[in-house]
Amino acid sequence: MRAFEFLNKNKDQDHGKLGITMVLDKGLSPEFLKDYLKVCGDYISFVKFGWGTSAVQDRDIVKEKIKIYKRYGIKAYPGGTLFEVCFSKGLFEEYLVECRDLGFEALEISNGSIDISLKDRKEVIMEAKDRNFTILTEVGKKSIEEDRKITTSERINLINQDLEAGADYVIIEGRESGKSIGLFDNMGNIKVEEFDILINSTPIEKLIFEAPQKNQQVYFILNIGSNVNLGNISYDDVISLETLRRGLRGDTLGKVNI
Amino acid sequence: MRAFEFLNKNKDQDHGKLGITMVLDKGLSPEFLKDYLKVCGDYISFVKFGWGTSAVQDRDIVKEKIKIYKRYGIKAYPGGTLFEVCFSKGLFEEYLVECRDLGFEALEISNGSIDISLKDRKEVIMEAKDRNFTILTEVGKKSIEEDRKITTSERINLINQDLEAGADYVIIEGRESGKSIGLFDNMGNIKVEEFDILINSTPIEKLIFEAPQKNQQVYFILNIGSNVNLGNISYDDVISLETLRRGLRGDTLGKVNI
Amino acid sequence: MRAFEFLNKNKDQDHGKLGITMVLDKGLSPEFLKDYLKVCGDYISFVKFGWGTSAVQDRDIVKEKIKIYKRYGIKAYPGGTLFEVCFSKGLFEEYLVECRDLGFEALEISNGSIDISLKDRKEVIMEAKDRNFTILTEVGKKSIEEDRKITTSERINLINQDLEAGADYVIIEGRESGKSIGLFDNMGNIKVEEFDILINSTPIEKLIFEAPQKNQQVYFILNIGSNVNLGNISYDDVISLETLRRGLRGDTLGKVNI
Numbered sequence: 001m002r003a004f005e006f007l008n009k010n011k012d013q014d015h016g017k018l019g020i021t022m023v024l025d026k027g028l029s030p031e032f033l034k035d036y037l038k039v040c041g042d043y044i045s046f047v048k049f050g051w052g053t054s055a056v057q058d059r060d061i062v063k064e065k066i067k068i069y070k071r072y073g074i075k076a077y078p079g080g081t082l083f084e085v086c087f088s089k090g091l092f093e094e095y096l097v098e099c100r101d102l103g104f105e106a107l108e109i110s111n112g113s114i115d116i117s118l119k120d121r122k123e124v125i126m127e128a129k130d131r132n133f134t135i136l137t138e139v140g141k142k143s144i145e146e147d148r149k150i151t152t153s154e155r156i157n158l159i160n161q162d163l164e165a166g167a168d169y170v171i172i173e174g175r176e177s178g179k180s181i182g183l184f185d186n187m188g189n190i191k192v193e194e195f196d197i198l199i200n201s202t203p204i205e206k207l208i209f210e211a212p213q214k215n216q217q218v219y220f221i222l223n224i225g226s227n228v229n230l231g232n233i234s235y236d237d238v239i240s241l242e243t244l245r246r247g248l249r250g251d252t253l254g255k256v257n258i
Numbered sequence: 259m260r261a262f263e264f265l266n267k268n269k270d271q272d273h274g275k276l277g278i279t280m281v282l283d284k285g286l287s288p289e290f291l292k293d294y295l296k297v298c299g300d301y302i303s304f305v306k307f308g309w310g311t312s313a314v315q316d317r318d319i320v321k322e323k324i325k326i327y328k329r330y331g332i333k334a335y336p337g338g339t340l341f342e343v344c345f346s347k348g349l350f351e352e353y354l355v356e357c358r359d360l361g362f363e364a365l366e367i368s369n370g371s372i373d374i375s376l377k378d379r380k381e382v383i384m385e386a387k388d389r390n391f392t393i394l395t396e397v398g399k400k401s402i403e404e405d406r407k408i409t410t411s412e413r414i415n416l417i418n419q420d421l422e423a424g425a426d427y428v429i430i431e432g433r434e435s436g437k438s439i440g441l442f443d444n445m446g447n448i449k450v451e452e453f454d455i456l457i458n459s460t461p462i463e464k465l466i467f468e469a470p471q472k473n474q475q476v477y478f479i480l481n482i483g484s485n486v487n488l489g490n491i492s493y494d495d496v497i498s499l500e501t502l503r504r505g506l507r508g509d510t511l512g513k514v515n516i
Numbered sequence: 517m518r519a520f521e522f523l524n525k526n527k528d529q530d531h532g533k534l535g536i537t538m539v540l541d542k543g544l545s546p547e548f549l550k551d552y553l554k555v556c557g558d559y560i561s562f563v564k565f566g567w568g569t570s571a572v573q574d575r576d577i578v579k580e581k582i583k584i585y586k587r588y589g590i591k592a593y594p595g596g597t598l599f600e601v602c603f604s605k606g607l608f609e610e611y612l613v614e615c616r617d618l619g620f621e622a623l624e625i626s627n628g629s630i631d632i633s634l635k636d637r638k639e640v641i642m643e644a645k646d647r648n649f650t651i652l653t654e655v656g657k658k659s660i661e662e663d664r665k666i667t668t669s670e671r672i673n674l675i676n677q678d679l680e681a682g683a684d685y686v687i688i689e690g691r692e693s694g695k696s697i698g699l700f701d702n703m704g705n706i707k708v709e710e711f712d713i714l715i716n717s718t719p720i721e722k723l724i725f726e727a728p729q730k731n732q733q734v735y736f737i738l739n740i741g742s743n744v745n746l747g748n749i750s751y752d753d754v755i756s757l758e759t760l761r762r763g764l765r766g767d768t769l770g771k772v773n774i
Contacts, residue, residue, distance in 0.1 A: 003320040003360055004313040004340065006352050027755030029551035035287035039315060052764025053755050055520040057555060062519040081766055082520065088770075094522050102519055113766040142766030239285030239311050248310025250339055250371040250400030254346075261578040261618055262571040264610050265601065293545035297573060497543030497569050506568025508597055508629040508658030512604075 140173025174210025398431025432468025656689025
């Protein structure tokens with residue numbers, strides 16, 4: 001039972017997850033995780049071992065961490081950059097086998113740093129799906145210059161193609177910083193016009209918006225709802241995000257339907 | 259005994275607390291806390307479970323954390339936003355009972371996100387004081403636009419009224435970011451003129467300045483003294499703040515009387 | 517064995533340290549450290565107990581932490597500011613004895629906040645070297661105004677003099693923020709011209725660049741190499757830095773020779 005339980009009128013709704021929260025793990029230790037998840041494990045759906053960080057950690061530690069997350073129903077996956085490194089070296093099969101062996105339940109397919117043809121992208125999604133991984137794809141480039149070249153309609157087409165190919169969710173790139181990429185300008189503010197076109201042409205419940213900054217989380221919650229799917233949340237902002245979703249912080253107090 | 263003890267000439271003064279340090283807890287785990295407080299528990303007077311974060315944590319965890327803080331003489335209290343949510347829903351009595359049950363020793367009374375009449379504010383302070391809580395009130399609004407409307411003389415009047423009504427301390431709003439609110443401009447710099455008027459018209463030992471940024475902590479220490487009361491300190495900046503108070507960091511070295 | 521071991525073609529090189537990583541410890545707890553180092557202890561060469569933070573921590577805790585670091589071959593040292601405080605009070609001998617008693621294996625000699633004559637600086641380096649400490653010196657001032665007065669050729673002369681006097685490494689000041697100091701402008705970007713002159717006139721393998729920001733780490737890696745020596749790395753960025761060194765993050769993917 002939560003503290004201040006009397007605030008929760010509708011027990012069922014209040015205790016379910018409000019939208020997907022995807023957390024960025026940059027190298028947390030197993031013991032730290034065990035205690036940390038006691039506090040906020042119930043609010044997390046996915047955890048990303050950011051970019052190639054899993055490849056510089058000990059195998060046994062990665063396995064142990066994935067197991068700890070699993071106890072809370074949290075699906076772990078390696079960052080898309082690691083997929084890209086392996087794919088570009090012709091090691092996709094080795095990648096799939098190692099992900100399975102380590103215990104990862106989800107995979108991210110992306111082209112943030114390398115070029116992949118639309119045909120290859122589709123095949124990769126289907127191949128990974130066949131191996132029973134939950135598939136998240138990502139739309140966007142890591143380089144500011146490269147990302148700028150993608151038009152909004154290209155983003156929309158890619159999102160819809162990925163979903164048709166079997167992707168479970170599509171992540172809208174925001175990086176760890178939340179600046180100058182995808183829907184964000186160089187101050188981290190949302191490009192409202194592009195955002196509006198995007199959400200009107202895609203199934204929003206299938207999108208996960210990377211939103212590391214509080215003002216971004218507030219924007220998505222106020223404009224889409226408390227159940228919006230958000231990603232790249234810093235591990236120590238999970239409780240804060242949950243209060244934003246529930247109108248328990250000044251920024252959303254009295255402005256959300258919960 | 260501290261390391262480099264030979265630096266402390268005046269043992270008594272050097273080991274007492276230098277002003278109040280109020281830390282912001284956004285969801286730390288109990289086990290983490292136990293170890294963390296071994297390092298810096300002696301430097302903390304109050305801990306705030308930020309805004310409504312206590313209401314999305316498990317009841318037993320909140321109780322355990324409050325107990326751990328208590329071992330170091332640290333008084334815990336829920337953020338003012340949670341009081342505001344409960345007060346605006348007519349649940350103030352339930353709020354007081356739950357705070358007592360959970361073990362909170364202090365309370366924050368604020369109107370950062372809602373409107374409360376001066377009369378109600380006074381009554382609430384007295385009611386909470388009657389229940390033997392240490393009372394901290396807060397002056398300032400969470401919204402930049404709303405906060406701008408408050409004149410310096412209105413802030414001063416509210417501070418003095420709160421103290422007359424029985425508040426133990428008055429917090430000067432700074433938020434977690436320390437920007438665009440209260441005494442801070444949009445870069446987080448101190449508005450010097452307003453600051454000077456404020457401290458000349460209020461009992462400064464009763465004020466706690468929210469100062470999450472290092473440059474703000476340095477400003478208050480150099481302009482008020484090492485024993486200035488500071489709040490919204492990030493948990494991992496407590497040791498750093500103590501070095502600033504004691505002239506053990508470049509920013510205050512040779513500039514403080516200790 | 518690391519996860520995704522198949523990515524490491526050249527086992528020996530891939531598992532050795534790539535350049536020095538010096539981490540900033542602002543007051544981590546011993547228990548936290550034990551778990552943390554299981555994840556990234558192999559990537560760290562030095563840890564700095566920032567500025568005077570060791571002097572506000574309990575003696576037994578400082579000793580315990582140094583021992584924990586030692587198990588991973590990590591040499592601990594107190595920040596240069598603490599040396600400066602002691603030196604300016606005529607307590608240099610007491611400082612050396614206490615550092616030895618606490619277990620510190622390295623020392624930092626600096627003049628970031630006080631003035632020390634070139635002659636005294638040289639003697640201090642030789643004296644500390646005689647006591648078998650690894651010696652790191654630092655070039656740069658804590659104050660933006662003071663730091664600006666140092667010309668690039670003065671920095672170069674000081675670096676070379678320190679090395680001749682017996683310093684093992686020379687640190688290029690960047691502070692915790694990485695802004696407006698040394699090689700960084702007020703946005704944290706590298707002053708390219710000064711950087712080029714500096715590295716052409718000094719033995720680069722003896723320099724440690726304080727580079728707390730990711731864009732700074734990327735710049736040094738792309739312009740010097742994966743084995744560049746970097747300092748003031750936040751404890752939770754060590755794994756991220758290792759991925760940058762190894763081309764496992766978008767910013768350096770395909771751009772490093774490893």
